[in-house]
Amino acid sequence: MAKLPSKRPETLGGYIVHGIPFPVETDPEALAFLKRLAPIQIEQEYKITYLHSYAQDSPWFAGLTNKHLLANRDPKTGYTYATPRGHDMYTGQETEWIDITDRPAKVHTFTVCYFGSEEFLPETPFVLALVEFEGVNTLLLTRLMGVDPAEASLDWVGMEVKPRFLRNSKLKPTDVYFVPAE
Amino acid sequence: MRPVYVVSGGVSKFAKARPDKNFQAIIKEAYDYLLDDIGLDFETATRLIDGSVASYFSDHFSRQLMAGIMAQDYLGLVPKPSHRVEGGGATGGLCFQEAWKSVASGHMDVCLAYGFETMSHVETWKGNEFIALASDVSFDYPVGGFYSGYYAMMVTRHMKEFGTTPEQLAHVSVKNHINAYHNPYAQKRNRYTIEDIRNAPMVAWPLTRLDICVMSDGAAATLLVSEEGLRKLEAAGAQIPRPLVKITGIGRGTDAMRMSDRPHVDYDYFMENYATQQEKDSDETRAYYKKLWEHGTRYPGVHSFRAGRTAGNMAYKMAGVYDPLHELDFVELHDAYTSSEIQTYEDMGLCRYGEGGPFAASGKAFLPNIDYGLDLPEKSECAVNPSGGLIACGHPVGATGLMQAVFATWQLQGSIKKHFGDDALQVKDAKRGAIHSHAGTGTYVTVSILEREE
Numbered sequence A: 001m002a003k004l005p006s007k008r009p010e011t012l013g014g015y016i017v018h019g020i021p022f023p024v025e026t027d028p029e030a031l032a033f034l035k036r037l038a039p040i041q042i043e044q045e046y047k048i049t050y051l052h053s054y055a056q057d058s059p060w061f062a063g064l065t066n067k068h069l070l071a072n073r074d075p076k077t078g079y080t081y082a083t084p085r086g087h088d089m090y091t092g093q094e095t096e097w098i099d100i101t102d103r104p105a106k107v108h109t110f111t112v113c114y115f116g117s118e119e120f121l122p123e124t125p126f127v128l129a130l131v132e133f134e135g136v137n138t139l140l141l142t143r144l145m146g147v148d149p150a151e152a153s154l155d156w157v158g159m160e161v162k163p164r165f166l167r168n169s170k171l172k173p174t175d176v177y178f179v180p181a182e
Numbered sequence B: 001m002r003p004v005y006v007v008s009g010g011v012s013k014f015a016k017a018r019p020d021k022n023f024q025a026i027i028k029e030a031y032d033y034l035l036d037d038i039g040l041d042f043e044t045a046t047r048l049i050d051g052s053v054a055s056y057f058s059d060h061f062s063r064q065l066m067a068g069i070m071a072q073d074y075l076g077l078v079p080k081p082s083h084r085v086e087g088g089g090a091t092g093g094l095c096f097q098e099a100w101k102s103v104a105s106g107h108m109d110v111c112l113a114y115g116f117e118t119m120s121h122v123e124t125w126k127g128n129e130f131i132a133l134a135s136d137v138s139f140d141y142p143v144g145g146f147y148s149g150y151y152a153m154m155v156t157r158h159m160k161e162f163g164t165t166p167e168q169l170a171h172v173s174v175k176n177h178i179n180a181y182h183n184p185y186a187q188k189r190n191r192y193t194i195e196d197i198r199n200a201p202m203v204a205w206p207l208t209r210l211d212i213c214v215m216s217d218g219a220a221a222t223l224l225v226s227e228e229g230l231r232k233l234e235a236a237g238a239q240i241p242r243p244l245v246k247i248t249g250i251g252r253g254t255d256a257m258r259m260s261d262r263p264h265v266d267y268d269y270f271m272e273n274y275a276t277q278q279e280k281d282s283d284e285t286r287a288y289y290k291k292l293w294e295h296g297t298r299y300p301g302v303h304s305f306r307a308g309r310t311a312g313n314m315a316y317k318m319a320g321v322y323d324p325l326h327e328l329d330f331v332e333l334h335d336a337y338t339s340s341e342i343q344t345y346e347d348m349g350l351c352r353y354g355e356g357g358p359f360a361a362s363g364k365a366f367l368p369n370i371d372y373g374l375d376l377p378e379k380s381e382c383a384v385n386p387s388g389g390l391i392a393c394g395h396p397v398g399a400t401g402l403m404q405a406v407f408a409t410w411q412l413q414g415s416i417k418k419h420f421g422d423d424a425l426q427v428k429d430a431k432r433g434a435i436h437s438h439a440g441t442g443t444y445v446t447v448s449i450l451e452r453e454e
Helices: A028-036 A055-065 A118-123 B023-037 B042-048 B067-074 B091-104 B124-132 B147-162 B166-180 B194-199 B227-235 B267-273 B283-294 B306-319 B338-347 B356-362 B389-393 B397-413 B416-420
Strands: A070-073 A096-099 A105-113 A126-133 A140-143 A160-165 A176-180 B005-011 B051-055 B082-085 B110-118 B202-204 B217-225 B245-254 B330-332 B432-438 B444-452
Touching (some): A055 A070, A126 B147, B005 B227, B023 B042, B023 B067, B023 B110, B051 B091, B051 B397, B067 B082, B091 B245, B110 B227, B110 B397, B124 B147, B147 B202, B166 B194, B166 B356, B217 B397, B306 B338, B306 B432, B306 B444, B330 B397, B338 B432
Parallel strands (some): B330 B432
Antiparallel strands (some): A070 A096, B432 B444
């Protein structure tokens, strides 16, 4: 069996306490002693539900729910964004939608996350990747599945991949993920 | 623009948690040190300071909006002018430059720049979530928002592109931790080996826990003055050390929030718009870059920080720096990750793009008189993060860029021994240094040049 860690994890939570020690008499000596006390720390909960709009990027998410991967393109220059963008960075023109579901795609770079933000800790280890597409100028951040995190190597850069879509859409960018094309 | 001088600074102890004081009182700790160092009492300072700039990154960490005015109030500076600046990890660097603007423009003669972050109010992984909200919440955060993951992807590409190795990254961690061993302000003062760094728990491949800075509670403050401000302070009895420390260069750059959106430009565009003057003037370097591009390198992609190169070039032009490696005596740069220190060597022209890995292990960025337990092939040229940097000092975001300004000022004053109680980290005869502040994945970057006035 593996050795137990030497330090227990620290967590919030504990007893509810009503009243804490304080001098019975507030004479000058007792008041001066207050400067030597450790601070009181309390827990404050903060929870919000936002109504977030995908706004002009909404068709991209609608595409995912229907197993189509869309991209944006400047109609004049053809500069193409794998991650949606309503207006072109160089011309300021409104972009148009194109379908890149079947474009050849490769891993541009990746990492294996063994830790993460609190929301994603239960999913560790997971693989984040930036994917490049043929004829597309920018990249797409995604999850890479179908690989062994313990086998991570620079050989994964350049790996041909293809998109897969969640059958039950969550209307999140993770409705699409990538797997080795094979 | 008028000449601007940094005349004093203070830094609170950086620690994992400071429940003993609220953020206002932690800032006051740094402020009191700053005043005491030049023999200025609180009431006189209150009378002479024309205004301030406040620096803090996240309202989430403190769950307190308008914290800046609460600090201004606690320092007794109301109703004088002030504003808060925010630009992620570069917040402190931006604050320093905003204070410079206030003085250089003639709007103020004496301007206080102060900053803080209290990150201990939430658990580490919730803190990582807050930080990751500084990425696109429609397209990046929901995929697995985690800054260590973002930087790991960047260095993975750097490794693939240029052959950089995890052991080269580990040299940065060993250097900065051992430097911090002599810095009493640092949060982590440990002597590590390359093996310690690589054997630490993997956080985001290839970055281990010791490749990454820690969250902190802390504050820092600096006092900037014009020549008239200097006269006013000295007339009131302030003991300003000579030679003076002057700000001679200011540069800033930006890049797209989403790494995926960053361009991949060709050789000609790179040479014309991003190469340093020194690179442009060298036949050998132009040939070197031509070869990189022939092998498929494009700029900046996700392996380099275009904002850092832009900020560096701008600051160097203003300060008249041509050959940064030999014309800067030290650099305090934003090493939130060992990888970003290596990428920043390249952005700041200490070496060429693609050479950051070998540069890290060469010894050029190490201090000459410290035993690192490493076999370094070359001698020290320009000490990088002599203080220990973010990796060892800690990274209370809004304070970090100002902490760099304070440590740089002390280096140029030659007063490291006075402040650290040990002169091991004093760069001998330091005349010119740079400070570099960097926000999430290279979105905002500032570079400021400070010089000892002869």
